[in-house]
Amino acid sequence: MKENIFDILKNLNFTEYEAKAYLTLLEEAPLTGYAVAKNSGVPRSKIYEVLDSLAMRGDILVSPGNTPQYTPVPAKELIKNRRIKAEKNFELAEKSLAEFESSANDRENIWNIMGRNEILDKVKACISKATKRILLEVWKEEFEELESELRQAANRGVNVTVIAYGEIVSDFANVYLHYMGDEITEEYGGRWIVISGDDSEVVAGIVSLGEDSRAAWTMHVGLVMPITEVMIHDLYLMEIMEKHRELLEESFGKNLVHLRRKFSIYPDFKKHYVK
Known part of the structure; x- marks a missing residue:
């Protein structure tokens, strides 16, 4: 079951390490970076790079302090955000490609x-x-x-x-x-x-x-x-x-x-x- 979830998250542009960290936080949060690495199997040398990537994308939240703690954006909210972003990207791609196709095809023809x-x-x-x-x-x-x-x-x-x-x-x-x-x-x-x-x-x-x-x-x-x-x-x-x-x-x-x-x-x- 968990392997299927990894594959699903990869389809949502998660790397393997990002998927492991996010799922770990879904199961138990908040956690420190050390705890996320320990529970997820993500190497300690990579964990903060992975958590920073997730935070910048808006998939997790960070509580700053001497020892930052991390909590995930709820799964429904994550899917909603991904869907909105995807629809915007599709709309932009549709418009841009149509304009490019039109100009590329038409500008040299009579x-x-x-x-x-x-x-x-x-x-x-x-x-x-x-x-x-x-x-x-x-x-x-x-x-x-x-x-x-x-x-x-x-x-x-x-x-x-x-x-x-x-x-x-x-x-x-x-x-x-x-x-x-x-x-x-x-x-x-x-x-x-x-x-x-x-x-x-x-x-x-x-x-x-x-x-x-x-x-x-x-x-x-x-x-x-x-x-x-x-x-x-x-x-x-x-x-x-x-x-x-x-x-x-x-x-x-x-x-x-x-x-x-x-x-x-x-x-x-x-x-x-x-x-």
């Missing part, structure tokens, strides 16, 4: 997402994870479906900045109305969505094709950085247009149409990403 609803679900997941900043380029139709999650993010202190195509009004986000939303919709033949969460992950794709909508999600820095910076440069341009629109349109035409035509490769000046 994932394809098909279907408008599936894309918006991934965007919502990105919003829910953000802790510092969300940059979102979006049309009104999709904004309305994301508004609840964006508001929750803002309420927990996340800076939400929206580049809006169409009349988007918000009391929780910094909204920049794109100066040529209608023209872009016409030129590109559809709506897209781009989100950057904490400058660490992006979702970007076309959302106006129903089940044929497609997007990419990635934490790959080679894409996260340039996509995030393009959105920031869009914000620069909108600030500049707000203050110097008349001067810029004098040089580049209404809504900078001459620039758009200059850098188009199609005779109709439209974009042909969506075939």
Whole structure:
């Protein structure tokens, strides 16, 4: 029977000497270190090292004095303490390993997402994870479906900045109305969505094709950085247009149409990403 108890205590991270000392104290306490060594069979040269280890772990208590005496924490309390500590360790391990696994698996990959609803679900997941900043380029139709999650993010202190195509009004986000939303919709033949969460992950794709909508999600820095910076440069341009629109349109035409035509490769000046 006692051998089984030794094995059980070893499974609770007791060494052989610690198990012998603890069981001896359970049978009779308080005891001096000398008495614990004598009754347990732990060598006298090791007993105080063993008792100090048990005391530091909270498995026994010490009554200081010229001749310290030792008493065990009751078995039920010991098991309770071990269970609480184990559960905390499991919770910490679960969280840490999940975060490590996620970052290790995802940071070098680019994932394809098909279907408008599936894309918006991934965007919502990105919003829910953000802790510092969300940059979102979006049309009104999709904004309305994301508004609840964006508001929750803002309420927990996340800076939400929206580049809006169409009349988007918000009391929780910094909204920049794109100066040529209608023209872009016409030129590109559809709506897209781009989100950057904490400058660490992006979702970007076309959302106006129903089940044929497609997007990419990635934490790959080679894409996260340039996509995030393009959105920031869009914000620069909108600030500049707000203050110097008349001067810029004098040089580049209404809504900078001459620039758009200059850098188009199609005779109709439209974009042909969506075939």
